[in-house]
Amino acid sequence: MLVFAEALRNGLGTYVKAITDPDALSAIKLTLIAAGIAVPANLVFGVAAAWAIAKFEFRGKTFLTTLIDLPFSVSPVVAGLIYVLMFGASGWARPLLDTADIQIIFAVPGIVLATIFVTFPFIARELIPLMQQQGTDDEQAALSLGANGWQTFWYVTLPNVKWALLYGVLLCNARAMGEFGAVSVVSGHIRGQTNTMPLHVEILYNEYNFAASFAVASLLAGLALLTLALKSFLEARHGSELARSQKH
């Protein structure tokens, strides 16, 4: 509420101006691009990883689970620095990038990669406990009735977890749009080009543009409220199912 009050302190005109400023628009656009790529990518990774971990036994399963949790335990700043080490001017992937003339860090691809990394665990973590608890009975039944693997996944596994999946997507999206640390390291802070919304908020605040800074912040706060509302709605409607996945 305070954020909204600060944002509207100088009137609605300033608010609209702050949000329609070209640099702000480009920050909003970049944030949407980053989340727009990171969330579907993690949706695919997350479902695949959770499916493999929960339904199958294989060597290195613990290792894979740990790997999925890594972004939770590693500070986002470290994650950003890893990208700098890999793709920076003296990074090991640099000769390859130079011949292809691709810029990764201090450009949009770096921001997308950093966002994917920090939001990686959200969907898989949401699905794994639920899938493990549901066990493989339904799938075995489907298989014994003659369904192939894909049909089993599509008609049996996925519908069983759809609400938990949606919940994971929501959290993943909220984090993708709000990520500051890792993105800050790889961004280069070029106005109008590599500034995401959280970074833009910081810049405006540091330039004494307090109303404008809170205006952009209010968009992020609005997103958070929307996420919370959707989350409560999901919990109210599908509480028992989600509770099972939350227990772990």
Add this chain to the structure above:
Amino acid sequence: MKRTIQFLTLALALGVGSATAEDVELLNVSYDPTRELYSEYNPAFAAYWKEKTGDTVTINQSHGGSGKQARSVVDGLEADVVTLALAADIDAVAAKGLLPTDWQQSRAHNSSPYTSTIVFLVRKGNPKGIKDWDDVAKPGVVVVTPNPKTSGGARWNYLAAWAYAKKKTGSDEGAKQFVTELFRNAPILDTAARGSTITFVQREIGDVLLAWENEAFLSVNELGPDKFEIVVPSLSVLAEPPVATVNQIARKHGTLEVASAYLDYLYSPGASAWRRGIITARHPHTPIPPISPVSRNWNWCRSTHLAAGPRCNRSTLPTAVSSTRSSRAAARSAVTVTTAASSK
């Protein structure tokens, strides 16, 4: 018929040739307190360049602590020009081979189109009675300054304090002790000048802010003269923030010509209004020395005062001063001292 076609082709070629106004983009990687300067200077240069060549130039800005910004360029941020707080940071980029190591000779005044100095910003009425450096180092005074390891301004702060103490005590030992006491009073070391300013003016932490003079003026202008006062110490440094084209990157982008013009235009009489934003009103005619001893000795300064490692922690920062004979000699010539009193 054939001639007509030839004529037409020629006309077309010429017409197209003169009409191809190119769109070029420049990336200026700069330090913190120049945000306002370049947001006004860039459109002015774009207009000038459009009139001169017909090309449309868009200048993108990146701001942050001077040391951090240099680091980003070293790591691959593709800056066409760097306009940083001190020569050592551009040296770090040059050490990477991105521009010639003698870059500082390529423009007048050691490639510094503007100069500044370090002043104190205190709260209205100066409740702690801060008049000079001695008052800043007194116990019980809370000092706000950025971190000398990442911020150019903070390095100038450090050197200004050092210069004062060196003159007062006459020895490196005395200066070391004085600066140690001063930094003991600084509980918060932000990474860059603007962060410190916000800490002081917005979060209302601290009794005195050691600041670039233009940063101090900006605070007073933005937040009202009824809240802050500027105190000019009896001694300060003449800070020379330099500019340079990052030749290797600009050549790759094909922007070396416009990048050079962009920096040269900073020296033009037309740009004096914006330079004034950085040059201090209090020192309107501070003579710029032909060779700045400070700039020349930044490598010494960095290796002895600001070396990485535990020696450079807040409370022990000044103890990093080496006691070798040669660096003592350097210390004597390291700081150009300007007396604020004389130009008042």
